[in-house]
Amino acid sequence: MNARAPRVYSTQAIVIGQREFVEAAKIITILTPDIGKQDSVAKGILKPKSRLAGHLEPGTYCDLELAVGKNLDIIREAQTISRFRASQQNLMRLTTLVYVLELVDKYTVDGTGSDLFEPLLVTLKRLDIGENLSAVVHGFELMLLEITGFRPSLNQCVNCLSDVNSVQANWSQDGGGIVCGQCVSLVPNTSLIEPKVLKVLRAYQSWPYEESARITIDSYLEAQLSKIMHGLMKAFAERDIKSADLLEEVSWRKELPEGRVIS
Amino acid sequence: MTFGDQEPILGSSNPYGGSSPINRLVSAFHMLPGIGPRSAQRLAYHVLRSPASEAQELANALLDVKENIILCTSCQNLASSSPCSLCDDSGRSQDLLCVVEEPLDVVAIERTGDFKGNYHVLHGVIAPRSGVGPEDLKIEELMNRLRISDNTFKEVIVATNPSTEGEATALYLAQLIHSLDLKVTRLARGLPTGSDVEYADIDTLGRALEFRHEI
Ligand SMILES: [Zn+2]
Ligand SMILES: [Zn+2]
Numbered sequence: 289m290n291a292r293a294p295r296v297y298s299t300q301a302i303v304i305g306q307r308e309f310v311e312a313a314k315i316i317t318i319l320t321p322d323i324g325k326q327d328s329v330a331k332g333i334l335k336p337k338s339r340l341a342g343h344l345e346p347g348t349y350c351d352l353e354l355a356v357g358k359n360l361d362i363i364r365e366a367q368t369i370s371r372f373r374a375s376q377q378n379l380m381r382l383t384t385l386v387y388v389l390e391l392v393d394k395y396t397v398d399g400t401g402s403d404l405f406e407p408l409l410v411t412l413k414r415l416d417i418g419e420n421l422s423a424v425v426h427g428f429e430l431m432l433l434e435i436t437g438f439r440p441s442l443n444q445c446v447n448c449l450s451d452v453n454s455v456q457a458n459w460s461q462d463g464g465g466i467v468c469g470q471c472v473s474l475v476p477n478t479s480l481i482e483p484k485v486l487k488v489l490r491a492y493q494s495w496p497y498e499e500s501a502r503i504t505i506d507s508y509l510e511a512q513l514s515k516i517m518h519g520l521m522k523a524f525a526e527r528d529i530k531s532a533d534l535l536e537e538v539s540w541r542k543e544l545p546e547g548r549v550i551s
Numbered sequence: 552m553t554f555g556d557q558e559p560i561l562g563s564s565n566p567y568g569g570s571s572p573i574n575r576l577v578s579a580f581h582m583l584p585g586i587g588p589r590s591a592q593r594l595a596y597h598v599l600r601s602p603a604s605e606a607q608e609l610a611n612a613l614l615d616v617k618e619n620i621i622l623c624t625s626c627q628n629l630a631s632s633s634p635c636s637l638c639d640d641s642g643r644s645q646d647l648l649c650v651v652e653e654p655l656d657v658v659a660i661e662r663t664g665d666f667k668g669n670y671h672v673l674h675g676v677i678a679p680r681s682g683v684g685p686e687d688l689k690i691e692e693l694m695n696r697l698r699i700s701d702n703t704f705k706e707v708i709v710a711t712n713p714s715t716e717g718e719a720t721a722l723y724l725a726q727l728i729h730s731l732d733l734k735v736t737r738l739a740r741g742l743p744t745g746s747d748v749e750y751a752d753i754d755t756l757g758r759a760l761e762f763r764h765e766i
Contacts, residue, residue, distance in 0.1 A: 305680045310587030336743060342752035346680075346715040371754040376715070379722035386719055390680050531679035534723075541726060 296355050296364070299323075302408055303348045304393050306330075316344050316363060318352070319392060324402035328354060328361045343368045347375070347385050349409060372416040381415050383538050384425050387531040388412070391429065394525045395436050407431045414497075422510050423492060423501040429517050430493045438524045441465030442490050447475050454483040454490075461519045485512045510539070573599065625696065627672045627689040629654045637670060644668045646705040650693065650724065652676055652712060660710065668708075671696065676711055676720040685723060693724070697731055706734045713740050713755075 301318040304325065309315045312334035315327050333340045343350050343366035353365040375381040388411055392404055411428040415421075433439055445452050446463035448471050457466040459481035466486065467475045488509065491500045505513070518532040573595055580591035598606055622628070623635035630636070637643065637657075647668025651657055657670050673688045697704060707728050711717035725735045741759040742751055751759070 307681070308584055310590070311585055337745060339750045342755050345754075368752045368754060371752070373754060373757060376718050376754075377722075379719075379726055382715075382719050382722055386679055386715070393680055528682075529679075530682055530684055534677065534679055534684060537685070538723065538726070541730075 296353060298351065298353050300369070300405075301350055301352050302405065302412070303344050303346050303350065304389050305346050306344065312338075314344075315360070317393065319396075319401055319405055319408060320352075321402055321405040324398075324400045324404070325392070325396040326361070326398055328352075328363050329357065330363045330366075340366045345371065346389055347372060347412065349412065370412075370416075372412050374418060375412070375416045378418075379538055380421060380542065381418065383531065383535050384421060385412065385415055387529075387535050388415075388425065388428055390529055390531045391432055391521060391525075394527060394529060395432055403435050404432065407435070420501040420503075420505070422505040422513060423497065423503065426489070426492045426513055426517055427497055427500060429521055430489075433520070433524065434493075438464065440489075440493075440520060442486065442493055445471050447471035454486045457481055457483070457486055459516065461516075461523050464520065464524065481516065482512060484509065485516060488513060489516070507539075511536075514539070626670045627674065627692055628657055628670060629672075642667075645703045647708065648697070648704045648706070649708045649710050651710045652717065652720075656710065669704075673711070673720070676714075676716040677723060678716045688720075690724070690727070694727060694731075697728065697733065704733060706736060708736050708738065710738050713738075 299320045299322060301320045304317040304319055306314050306316050309329065311332075313329055313331045314333045316330050316333075317325060317327050319325050330338075330340045330344055332338050333344065335341075340363060344363070348371045349369045351365075351367045351369060352363055354361040355364050372385065375385050388408065392401060392408055395401070396404065407428060411424060414424045430440070441463075442465060443451060444465070445468035446460055446465040447467055450468055452466050452468045456469045458469075458472045458475075458478040459465075460467045460475050460478045462477055463475055466481065467478050472478055488503060488505065491503060514532075514536060518529070518536065521532065522529050576595040576598060577588075577591045580586050580594045581588055583591075586594070598609070619631055620629050621631070621633055623630040623633045623638055625634045625638045628635055628637070644667050647666075648671055649660065649666060649668055650671045650673060651660065652673055652675060654672055654674075657672060660666050660670075671689070671693050673690065673693070675683055675688050677683060677685055677688070697707070707724075709721040709724055711720045711724075721737055725737075728735045739762050740755065741762060742748065742755060748756065
């Protein structure tokens with residue numbers, strides 16, 4: 289924090305996560321439009337009459353007043369703008385919300401990610417309205433990769449940079465994009481990618497959201513899209529993204545007929 | 552990480568040295584949840600000043616709890632026997648199963664005296680950011696218990712916290728339990744006693760309105 293920073297400041301924020309701290313305090317990880325990701329302290333939040341409790345749950349969009357602290361800033365006031373209640377009541381949407389928060393967390397370090405604030409907020413709003421989940425979540429993943437400098441190459445071969453027709457494309461997770469027929473023997477660990485999957489990903493990457501949200505996605509196609517994107521998100525983050533597995537499990541079970549016993 | 556302005560506790564410059572017995576004790580207390588460096592230091596000095604018998608009793612109690620407390624194979628709660636006294640109590644309703652996050656939640660619900668059914672302790676919530684997935688909780692045990700109970704349970708009350716992670720866990724469990732054709736309910740949410748409508752978060756207030764009751 290520089291010397292000219294005010295002692296107290298107000299900001300909008302999206303709560304990314306919480307963890308326990310000393311006494312009744314918690315450390316709240318927030319994303320703000322000016323600073324990006326930062327850890328801050330919510331003192332007394334575990335006390336029954338805390339005015340902060342309820343306003344700082346992960347996924348909450350809120351107004352905060354913070355005091356500049358020696359190490360971490362202290363949250364003095366918190367007022368919920370939205371907790372996206374519809375998302376809180378639907379398993380697919382809530383799991384997706386938890387997933388996008390984890391993505392933001394894993395792709396940022398303290399003091400970075402301010403340019404993710406708007407895309408994240410828009411994504412949480414779209415999730416809450418219950419729009420096309422596939423376009424919302426994969427659109428966000430691709431936007432996140434773009435902003436953090438990991439834009440996957442979906443039109444050109446990652447090896448020779450030539451334009452590749454979707455029918456001739458192979459997939460390289462490590463290379464972060466597609467590989468042409470000529471280069472496939474030169475690039476290790478490639479896999480097949482169905483032309484339809486690639487076409488949809490291209491649309492999610494380059495079309496305006498309003499248009500890509502109109503694409504009809506069946507559960508088979510969505511499973512393929514998720515597999516490719518989750519693999520990519522984990523590979524670039526260079527660590528596990530636990531909620532991706534949870535999301536796959538939840539959407540897989542959703543497809544089962546009602547009343548079936550799961551073992 | 553330090554909290555607020557404070558000098559480092561018993562750093563390398565302290566007269567006891569880095570790995571002295573007192574430093575070891577301070578570190579051990581500091582590992583406990585909610586205990587900051589200052590409190591850890593205070594506790595360690597308290598132990599140091601108290602009679603040897605008191606320290607012995609503390610050490611015995613710590614070891615005793617690790618050696619003699621087990622998980623009840625049925626409800627997964629901490630217990631000194633399995634099945635535990637709650638599971639073994641034939642006076643409790645076999646229709647109702649209340650699923651909670653932690654053993655302390657059982658204690659809290661028991662204190663109300665309003666619940667006479669059975670419990671199941673998950674030992675946490677689904678928290679992907681902290682690396683906790685469904686496989687790390689007692690969910691498989693819960694599903695096995697419901698399956699082998701062969702319809703003795705009529706309703707499963709999911710009493711996880713109304714936090715984002717608690718809600719996610721509740722919805723996840725509901726999806727699983729519905730596949731067994733069992734009724735799943737969630738604890739009602741509203742304003743806590745002694746709270747202030749003015750300061751309530753909109754989520755709590757919204758739900759309190761939604762689940763209002765006639766008086
Ligand atoms: Zn090529
Ligand atoms: Zn038991």
